[in-house]
Amino acid sequence: MNMEFDFSTITAGTDLNAIREPVALFDALPSKEQGLGYLRQVQATVLDRWSPRRDETDLVVKMNTGTGKTIVGLLILQVGLHDGVGPALYLALTPQLAERAAAEARRLGLSAVTDPRNAKFRQGQAICITSLQVLFNGKTKFGLADSESPQQVGMVVVDDAHSAITRLEEYSRILIPSADDAYTALMELFEDDLEAQGAAKLMDIKTGEPGAVMRIPFWAWQDRASEVLKVLHPLRNSPMLEWVWPLLKDHLPVCEATLTTNGIEVASPLPPIQQFPSYVEAKRRVYMTATLANDSALVTHFAANAVTVANPIVPDSAADLGDRLVLVPQQLVPDLSDNELRTAIASIAVTDNVVVLVPSWARAQGWTEVANETVSKADEIDAAVARLRAEPVGLVVIVNQYDGIDLPDDACRVLVIDGLPQAASASERREATALRDTNTIITRHVQRFEQGMGRGVRSREDRCAVLVMGRRLVELISLPDVRGRLSPGTRAQVELSRQVARILEGRSDVTMDGVVDLIRKVIDGAEDFKSAARQALLDVTYETAPLAATAVHERAAYDAAVRGMHEAAADAADNAVNVARQVLNDDRLAGWFAEKAAAYRHATDPIRAQTLLAGATASNSAILRPISGLEFKSSRPTRRQAEAATKYLADRYTDGGHLRVGVEALIADLEWDPERTEEAEHAWSELADHLGFSGQRPEAQIRKGSDVLWTDSDGNRFVIEVKSGARAALISKRDINQLGGSLRWAEQSLTGTNQFVPVIVHPGHLVERTGTPPTGTRAVDTDMHDKLMGAVRAYATALAVDDRFRDPQTVQEQLVHLHFNGLEFPAHYGVAVKVES
Template sequence: MPLDLSKIKAGAKSALIEPRDIFASLGHRPWPRLRVEQDQVLKGWFERRHERDLVIKQNTGGGKTVVGLLVAQSSLSEGVGPAAYVVPDTYLVDQVVDEANALGIPVTTDPRGADFISGLAILVCTFEKVVNGRSIFGLAGDSNARRIGTVVVDDAHAALAAARKQFTVNVPAEHPAYKKALSIFGDELMRQSYKNGTAILSGDRATPLRIPFWAWSKKHSEVTAEIEASAGNSALKGIFFSWPLLADYLGLAVATISDRLLQLRTPCPPIQEIPAFHLATRRIYLTATLADDGVLVTDLAADPESVRRPITPERATDLGDRLIMAPGALNPNLTSDRIRRLAWEFAMGDRTGDGERDAEPVNVVVLVPSDRASELWSPYAAETLHVGDMKAVVDRMAAGEHLGIVVLVNKYDGVDLPHDACRLLVVDGVPTPLDPGEQREAGALIGSDTYRIRKVQRLEQGMGRGIRDAEDHCAVLLLGSDLALSLVDREDLRLFSPATRAQIDLSKEVAAQIAGEGLDSVREVLSLFLGRDEDWRVASSRATAGVEYDPDGHVSAVSEARRKAWDLAAAGDPAAAATTLRNALDQVDSAERGWRLEEVAAYQHEVSPEDAQKTIKAAKQANTSVLMPALPLAPRPVRGHQQQAVACVDYLSEHFDNGTQLRLGVQSMLDDLAFSPEDDRVDAAEAAVKRLGQLLGFDATRPEKEQGKGPDGCWGLTPHRSAVIELKTGTSRDDSDIIKSETDQLSGAVSWNSAANPDTTECVPVLLARSARLHKLASAPVGSRVVTPDDLATLKADVQAFADEIACDRGWERSSAVSAALASHCLTADQVIQQHSRKVEAAKTAK
């Protein structure tokens, strides 16, 4: 009789717990064996599997999903279940389920299903499904709270953003609690920043402000009572899912307010409120690029000692082949518009740009941070996609279909674009912080190591989308001066992963051969790469051969101390919290030290308000973006230098190592100095005015930011002449005439200057505005000058030309060369305002 093999029991299989043995036993595995890198990290995990928190690092395309699924299945087989595989968004849920089905590993998307609860299948869900204030797994103190034995967190860097979101209460401006906050804390907001406080109270666009912790601690209950009254309203998603997680920690919350939101967020997420995650026996974090592993400690309370010992393959050669270029760093004439056109021509198979197809068309994927940025690609894009609608199109590309240019909006991680799905990847900017707290933090930490790490990490995530295994290849183009700067700034370069850094170094050698040349040279290099030129392939293999992963997980003393401090404060010991965090701040840069001292002071206030004010004063001296102390600070006099060129040389020599870095750095600064109504651009423009003044050799400050009152900017042009500067770059009125409140503000700036700078004999009032014409009710101070968009364009052109000139032959190090360049481009103290602004115009008269 014929044999029925289906009756043979696979009892031995169920006993397998070694992940590599499990893979070998799978009947439907799509490949006969694991990759070497997968084999190595699975062996490393299995040997250390009894540690609660383990980080597995592999290069993009290294097969992390398979590793994560096998780790989860191993844990189930060992009885450490149930097991959940969590991802940042719903797109990735479908991707992981497809991968599991291909392997033959049982999974489910139903957290209530018997298969998950009994450990017969791995739950695949979003991180938010587990971590939210209405979690079906229950909260701390809930007698019915459910446990998870093993949690695998895929794309851990993206999951961290989801965690912060879930532990944040966002109260819209229409909510009664928002209005209550304005009525209670309005005076405090205006004392922190008269301009922004006034704007927030009026409902106008403004830079977010923190409600001072000393005021919040005393009166927050009047506001939070209003929030609690509506916390059960599921339509208010920014409150409904987060309120239960923060309700017990409101006195310690950071309250940040903008013209649109009141935001409450604790210094570290109280992750202990989610026992399913917090008490899991095993927590495994899968990541490609975490330059700062400390966020796993601060945000998810991972064990710092385990995180400092990541599990990696023995070599970092599991990365696909990439050419990484920033055309703007090669030649300033290679504008983003020209590169967009080039990308479209390559997508159509026209690599010479003559209008004729001369090569195989390729799929080009473009990563942009926002819908606004995607509009610049609309003439060329075949598809513009968001997280919710991209799967079907990405599947078509992965299956080999040619679409042309596909734009992905704000999706820099978790998208697999293997082989012909993407041969040319364009990164056109990286996302900027959008919520009030993130905006404020980004402004405070700009220039710090923390800021650099976040930017580089986001960039590296994006650059990895087009390579999915070691045999894959993809050319990468970076648009914009800020991204180009990351390829030449040694402080940024050190933050890339070792394998990516090796690819950047090789690409820079090629780029050096075409520096200063035109678009045809870029076409030639791209064509050689995409044509798989043998010389390139040999050079590329040599560049990455022997490259190893960084053996250390980077958990700073500050990251570890912040988590310890929060846990102490949450447990009722704010004094120990303050001491713990303060003791960890000695070795950090000034910007971060000041920012973290604000956190220390908030803890101190709970036990000694007087000591807290001393600390916040020290914080303000280290970082001007932190809270203004309760007692007003004396204004710092602004006094111009006797020799502008010498001061200019000192600034440039301190900030730039080479001519390319100087030129790109200046261009990046000028990009920030723009007329734009977007929330994150206003503060950036004000910061750029200060940096521009310093770069030109002036004594430049931001009085309103640094002291809570005064103009947006002040330039000490000479020892006895200064300029007070007010920016209206964020206005979006239909009528662009200068209104009375704006001229009143400029008059107030002149008065401030008289008091703050008594040695100044001449003060020039300057307004950056869309029009130089006054409204009929407005009256400008005598001698006022207006920088319109046209004037600003001229100024930016002259500054860029100045930078280009002194970038040659290290001219920025010689005061004679700098002095001549300042004069030739009308940037001297007596010319810079006169030549790049205009007189105010009288109001139009009624006919």
């Protein structure tokens, strides 16, 4: 006879819901899957440090990838339910990552749902796990601020907060395509205002130049907001507007409108978080991040509390990263071409999966002959990643996706980051131009680079070789102060890689075959590599970077503006300007913020707004031009050419190696590329300074004159139109006439000139029959461009030896030898244009 016994009579007095410490809760969970017997030490430490701070509104949790962030976030939410702070919401970056988080909840035995309308979630009986966009959209299931009864949420965990920041920007902007009737109607409203900002730039946009971008002046946009509303309101339920219109409709005057060849972008200056009461009114918000070295964007984009965000929760050690070796093959083998490097990388993909991250389709084209797959759309990327995780695929190129991808173990043993991530939206492109080379943009690039690096190593036991190519990206990671912008673990791994590079750079036998052998050691997990990689991470701890001093003022200005408090908004924006100038010593950033301050000020004091804008252009010439216009102030070197070049090079570069890297990046920007015309114009201006001329950009500065103006110490001026995006070999009538107009502007405006030389940078030197080239026009065509690039590279190579760029006599010898001196430059590197017969 079997005796019956009910063990529940023993445990009946134990209430799981009464456990309010996350570590104890984990231990008590009765239905955990096998293999989840213990928390990792890093998880337990973070949870114990969160517990006494749980009632602070905004908390940041920093944990390396692969250390169990998801479990930590789920336990924090479950304890929140036990505390009575429900409902509890877990936001993943994508639907796919949300599915994985839900699977993790099931492994823990937690009650979880994926539909925000589920009763168990609303009643605080289950965690809702969904993607970021499900909450942050204009048709959100959670309800907007003007809803009768938006969904109450007591606690939110935002996973991958570092990537969520850019997604929030995407979710709060509209693109009105150039083919749409609404685009035509808006252009009729603002074309005159845009032409006053820059007739040449507007013409570039009209004729389809991909790199051109202009902001519709804020005074015109605000003053005609009711007319804009009449154009857009009938389209509010169209696929173009329906997901964003509810977020922007009541605040159109505050929005920024930007014109490109693709259309007109209407975007909120910062994400309209105030529209989502489920998020804003949550008592507890936790941001989980692996690579966000600076948390300022949480303040600007999520309206997070700056005081608590500045004190993140971190483990005792940051050493729990997988093993990575970062290599720059073209520094180790300086004469290695891009195609030779791609071929070598393809040889690795015969046996092991290689993933290449590129910023654009133009960059992806270089991999066409060796890639097994090239993907860019979300569903294509998901499918490719699934195949990589399941089997050998070979070489996969992923376009413009640096986050939200998990490629553990054999899914990716070699990760190639080919080129700097490019700004995607119109407003981002404009900001990148205005703040070029500032701390703001450099920090953003570094963060994106680090996010990309993290794709190939997803756990402590994982390993990956990271190869870097693309001249601007190589220059970026070579900058002396970039090390301090990386998270501590990544910084230690980059330093290990630099030690390897220093040893190899001193050897004469280094070839790409040797570099491939080194990569093979990483792929195979050689013991000496693993030992060195672990040693590099010893004693690495997390650090707390100070928040950007402008962040609180930026958010305060926007929040006041959408509440209709225009004076308060302008005052807060003025505070950001003052901090940028007086605390950060960054005039370009101050000028950028001053444009925003003037836009807020216009609503109550248009005259003062224009005065502020006019003053700000002295700090940043890329901002809007005031209604009254601007006066161009020409410059010329105060020293003879060799001395001017020496001073510029010595101020810019720390040593010969840095000079070579920087000049290679400059040459990359000078390439023919219709999508990077802005970069090309800037590079032509920079090239002038490298050679001892004075380089300026009148059209960018005052919206008149040539793209680029070079002046030498004798007062000779080269009036340059840069058509690096031209597709035809024939110089069009429009382009050559534009050069003529720029020359006339220069002759009328620039005194003290010895001689004017009109120059056009264009693939060809033949002008169409109806065009009239100015007398003496020289063309830097494809052949001359190649000749010039070779000479510039030779200049840098010679001056890099023993840091000879610091010696004016040596610089003078190179200028003479390479025909860079004075008027000899356009004569040697330009060919006389001809009109077709």
